[in-house]
Amino acid sequence: MKRVLILGAGSAGTMMANHLVKKLDLGQWKITVVDQHKTHYYQPGFLFIPFGTYSKKDVCKDKAGFIPKKVEYIQQGIDVIKAEENTVLLEGGQRLDYDILIIATGAKIVPDEIEGLTDEGWMTDAFDFYTVEGALALAERLKTFEGGKLVVHLCEMPIKCPVAPLEFTLLADSYLRKRGIRDKTELIYISPLSEAFTKHNCSVVLGGMLTDKDIRFVSDYAVERVDGAAKKIISFDEREVDYDLLVSIPTNMGDAAIERSGLGDDLNFVPTHKHTLQSRAHENIFVIGDATDLPSSKAGSVAHFQADVLTENIQLYIDGKPLKEDFDGHANCFIESGNGKAFLIDFNYDLEPVQGTFPLPGIGPFSLLKETRINHWGKMAFRWIYWNLLLKARPMPGITTRMTTVGKKLPKATT
């Protein structure tokens, strides 16, 4: 009996388990999924916890419930991947041999990478919202916030969900206005980027919104350290920003098991082929989701599109056929902009976000690179789609794996 071993039961790992169980000959192939945690979090929901829109129970379900019955599921930490021996050692000492390995171990924030962040003031004046604990603690703190300097600080790229820091800032603006304390608050958004977002066309629009909403944007900021006692952050080029409440999006890194296994780069992300998702170091190792080092965004939608490509490539690999270079970096992201509205952007490695409609030309119902209420409803409705369609690898009509130009407003001069 041969084995496909999937490390990680987050979005990507769960989708792969659900895809492969339908496609592989289970008489010849055993599918095993390993994850250390019991709970599957709907991470896009964390953004709404600080503002009281969601509570913890709105974003949690048991991971086991999403793994198909015919797939072996082991809840255990990963000690090390011994790629040369085609084996993974688990923390309990168990040894899992594999014929094919799929690394789906994700990315997480590492607050300790920012000097001083987790010292004095951490979880009292400085918070993250990328963990459920951080988001809940921030929710409590915001209830008692009566004005002052609220700083949202994107520390270092890449991060998962690159839109979230901006979303948080825009939602904070709405939240403060609703509470009647926006005029008593200086809202500051700090980023290492030169503009508001990683994509220029988007940055023009979103940067404009920051200005309109009187949100100070500090760009090209590389944080050296946080001084929690004095409540300020200091950059390498000695720019200081004071805060009363700091919302930090710290460095994101791949899982520590990747480092222990010698399979990652400086941030513990695994070097991966841009279009086939095969690992660059080992032909029987594939990588999907936030764990890769790809220049695509780290987002659930990207993992979804990668899963389609990877499912086919696993089958081709098993059959000894050449892999298809079908992953085009396609990403599809809602961007909450406050006041019940949101943007939607749809892009890939080659095409930056443009205006248009999605998924259907003309009809939409979503508008690309435009702020609409329908986009916001789409974002809120997505949670149901996530739990009931996406994770279970059920088809989503109208959504193509590769980005389509249908419905998009492209410039006239195209070759």
Place this chain on the structure above:
Amino acid sequence: MKHPVHFVDPVKKITEQEDKMPTREIAGATVDVNEEGYFTNPDQWTEAMAAVLAQEEEIGELTDGHRKVINFLRQDYKEKGVMPSIRRVKNAGGIPTKELYDLFPGGPLKKSSKIAGLPKPASCV
């Protein structure tokens, strides 16, 4: 939209290869550059050009500290095929980030890569 919007041509990247790349004269030679002045062919670079570029980037005269960074960037890019991050310059290059900022103030990787005749560091995702 209220603001004057100057969109980047989103398909520019796809058609870029077909456009003729600009060139510049520097230290007695002609080199290929992109529209921002970054070398498109690192092999055309010489140390003499670095001195000129350093003046243009307002870094002034290059010291051994500057050269250590430039040498690491060129060697790492040759090995890996991608521009190293600040983190990699610190870990693999042994150059602390504070030092990097002191040597190349105002966007250290953007400046040092230009002076080193290398591509601009990839924009973040």
